[in-house]
Amino acid sequence: MPKLRYLNLILGDQLDAESLLFDDFDPQHDRLWMAEVSAESTEYLSSKQRTVLFLSAMRHFAEQLKTDSYPLNYWTLKDKKSSFYNALSATLKHDSFEKIRCVLPGDVRVMNEIQQCANDVDIEIEWLADQHFISHKGEFKAWLADRKQPRMEFWYRQLRKSRQILMEDDQPLGGQWNFDKDNRKSFGKKGPSKLSEPLLFEADDITKQVITDVENFLPDLYGDIETFNWPVSREQALAALKDFIQHRLKHFGDYQDAMWTDEPWLYHSRLSTCLNLKLLSPAEVIEAAEKAYIDNDAPLNAVEGFIRQILGWREYVRGLYWSYREDWLQMNALNASRNLPALYWNAETEMTCLHHSVKQVLNHGYGHHIQRLMVTGLFALLWGVKPKAIHEWYLAMYVDAVAWVEIPNTLGMSQYADGGIVGSKPYIASGAYIDRMSNYCKSCPFNPNQASGDNACPFTTLYWHFVDRHQDFLSKNPRLGMQVKNWHNKSQDEQQAISQRAEYLFRNLP
Numbered sequence: 001m002p003k004l005r006y007l008n009l010i011l012g013d014q015l016d017a018e019s020l021l022f023d024d025f026d027p028q029h030d031r032l033w034m035a036e037v038s039a040e041s042t043e044y045l046s047s048k049q050r051t052v053l054f055l056s057a058m059r060h061f062a063e064q065l066k067t068d069s070y071p072l073n074y075w076t077l078k079d080k081k082s083s084f085y086n087a088l089s090a091t092l093k094h095d096s097f098e099k100i101r102c103v104l105p106g107d108v109r110v111m112n113e114i115q116q117c118a119n120d121v122d123i124e125i126e127w128l129a130d131q132h133f134i135s136h137k138g139e140f141k142a143w144l145a146d147r148k149q150p151r152m153e154f155w156y157r158q159l160r161k162s163r164q165i166l167m168e169d170d171q172p173l174g175g176q177w178n179f180d181k182d183n184r185k186s187f188g189k190k191g192p193s194k195l196s197e198p199l200l201f202e203a204d205d206i207t208k209q210v211i212t213d214v215e216n217f218l219p220d221l222y223g224d225i226e227t228f229n230w231p232v233s234r235e236q237a238l239a240a241l242k243d244f245i246q247h248r249l250k251h252f253g254d255y256q257d258a259m260w261t262d263e264p265w266l267y268h269s270r271l272s273t274c275l276n277l278k279l280l281s282p283a284e285v286i287e288a289a290e291k292a293y294i295d296n297d298a299p300l301n302a303v304e305g306f307i308r309q310i311l312g313w314r315e316y317v318r319g320l321y322w323s324y325r326e327d328w329l330q331m332n333a334l335n336a337s338r339n340l341p342a343l344y345w346n347a348e349t350e351m352t353c354l355h356h357s358v359k360q361v362l363n364h365g366y367g368h369h370i371q372r373l374m375v376t377g378l379f380a381l382l383w384g385v386k387p388k389a390i391h392e393w394y395l396a397m398y399v400d401a402v403a404w405v406e407i408p409n410t411l412g413m414s415q416y417a418d419g420g421i422v423g424s425k426p427y428i429a430s431g432a433y434i435d436r437m438s439n440y441c442k443s444c445p446f447n448p449n450q451a452s453g454d455n456a457c458p459f460t461t462l463y464w465h466f467v468d469r470h471q472d473f474l475s476k477n478p479r480l481g482m483q484v485k486n487w488h489n490k491s492q493d494e495q496q497a498i499s500q501r502a503e504y505l506f507r508n509l510p
C-alpha cells in the first residue's frame with residue numbers, strides 16, 4: 001500500500017478552520033483525523049454537559065469538513081476506542097503515513113500520550129504552533145524571562161500596546177489601564193434589573209444523537225443534560241457573540257463580580273466554550289467589543305473589563321500553563337491534605353451559596369468567575385482540599401474546562417498551590433464578602449458575620465481558622481499581614497470558640 005503524506009489530528013478543542021493544518025492540505029495525499037475516546041470522560045472525569053458539548057461540536061465540525069470534501073477519518077464512541085493512543089494506533093495499523101501533524105494540544109498529558117503512540121509506532125510527529133491565540137509562539141516566554149515575578153497587569157499592558165487595543169498612540173483610552181474600582185458593584189436589595197436572557201441553543205439532531213450515545217456508552221457521568229443549551233457550531237458561536245455584544249456587554253463591567261440566586265448568566269458572555277473549542281477567535285471577540293465602545297454601544301469600563309479577561313487573563317494563564325507544564329500537578333504550597341467534600345458532586349449542603357453554585361454547575365456546567373473563585377474555590381481553599389482533588393473537579397464539571405486554562409486558574413489563582421505564581425496572594429475572604437456580593441446569605445441558616453457558635457457561617461469560621469493555621473506565611477505578605485493582626489486582636493476566648501467551631505465543622509460539614 002503506498003504511503004500517504006500527512007495524518008493531521010484534530011482534537012476536540014481544536015475546531016479551528018484557520019488552523020495551520022489546513023494551510024498546505026492536499027486531499028490526494030493527506031488525511032484529517034478525529035476521535036471520540038471514552039477515557040477522556042471516564043479515566044479523566046468529564047460531566048455529561050462537558051462531554052456532550054465537546055462531542056457535539058466535534059460532530060458539527062466534522063459535518064462541515066465532509067461538506068467541504070475533506071477526507072476525514074472519524075472514530076465515534078460506537079467504535080469503542082478507549083484512548084487517543086488506541087484510536088491512533090488503530091488508524092496507523094490500517095494506513096501508513098510519512099508523518100503525523102497536530103496543533104499543540106491544550107493538555108500536556110494528551111500531548112505526551114500522542115507522542116508516546118508515535119514513538120511506539122515509529123512515525124515522525126510535528127507539533128504545529130497554535131495560531132488561535134493573540135500572543136505568538138515564544139512571546140510570553142521572552143516576556144517572562146525579563147521578570148522576577150510575573151504579573152498579569154504588565155503582560156496585558158504589553159499586549160494592548162503592541163496590538164493597539166483600546167489605545168490612543170501609547171496611552172490607554174480614557175487615561176487609565178483599568179476600571180476595576182467601577183466594576184465591583186453588587187445588585188443591592190432589589191436584585192438585578194434589565195436582565196436580558198442570553199441566546200440559548202436547543203439541542204439539534206446531531207446533539208440529540210450525541211446525548212443518546214453518551215447515555216449508551218458513558219452512562220455514569222455526573223450532572224444533568226436536559227438543560228443543555230450551549231453553542232456547538234461556528235454559526236451558533238457567532239450568534240452568541242452578537243447577542244452578548246448587543247444585550248449584555250454594556251453592564252458587564254458594573255456587575256462582573258455580583259452573584260444572584262437562580263441567575264446563572266447575569267451579564268456574562270458565556271463565550272468561554274466557543275473560545276476554548278476555537279469556534280471563535282479571541283481577536284474577533286476583542287474586535288467586536290472594541291467596536292461596541294467606538295460605536296457608543298457600551299461604556300469604556302465594561303469594554304475594558306471584558307477585554308482584560310481575554311487579552312489579559314486568558315493569554316496570561318496560557319503562558320503560565322506552558323511555562324510549568326507537568327509541574328503544576330505536583331504543586332501544594334499550603335500543604336492542603338483534605339479530601340473534596342461530597343457536596344461538590346451532589347450540591348447537598350445547607351450552605352446556600354455553595355448549594356446554588358454547585359447546583360448550577362450540575363445543571364449547566366457553568367459558574368461565572370466569582371462563583372468559581374469566591375464560592376466553590378474559596379471553600380475548598382479554606383477547607384484545605386488537596387489541590388489535585390479540586391483540580392479534577394473543576395476539569396470534570398465545567399463545560400469550558402481545558403487543562404491549559406483550568407489548571408492555572410484552579411491551582412494558582414484559586415488554591416494558591418503555586419505559592420504565588422499566578423497571583424501575589426491567596427484569595428481569602430469571610431462570609432461577609434459573599435453577603436456583600438450576592439443574596440445567598442438572605443436565605444441561609446447561617447450568619448455571615450458570626451465566626452463561632454451554632455449559627456456561624458462556615459466560611460467565616462474557616463476563614464479565621466485559615467488565618468490562624470497559615471499565620472507565619474500570611475504575616476510576611478504586606479497585603480495580608482493585617483488579617484493576622486486582626487486574629488491576634490481577638491480575645492483568647494473568642495479564638496478558642498472559633499477553633500472549636502472549626503474542629504466541629506471538620507467533623508460535621510453542614
Ligand SMILES: Cc1cc2nc3c(=O)[nH]c(=O)nc-3n(C[C@H](O)[C@H](O)[C@H](O)COP(=O)(O)OP(=O)(O)OC[C@H]3O[C@@H](n4cnc5c(N)ncnc54)[C@H](O)[C@@H]3O)c2cc1C
Nearest residue numbers: 268269270271272309313314369372373400401406409414
Ligand atoms: C477556579 C477557577 C477555574 C476556572 N476554570 C476555567 C476553565 O476551565 N476554563 C475557562 O475558560 N475559564 C476558567 N476560569 C476563568 C473564568 O471563570 C471563566 O473563563 C468564565 O467564568 C467563563 O464564563 P464566561 O464566558 O461567561 O466569561 P465572562 O465573564 O464573560 O468573561 C469573558 C471571557 O474572558 C475569559 N476569561 C475570564 N476570566 C478568565 C480567567 N481567569 N482565565 C482565563 N480566561 C478568562 C474567558 O474566555 C471568558 O469567556 C476559571 C476561574 C477560576 C477561578
Ligand code: SF4
Nearest residue numbers: 351353431441444457
Ligand atoms: S451565610 Fe455563609 S454559608 Fe450561608 S450563604 Fe452566606 S456565606 Fe454562604
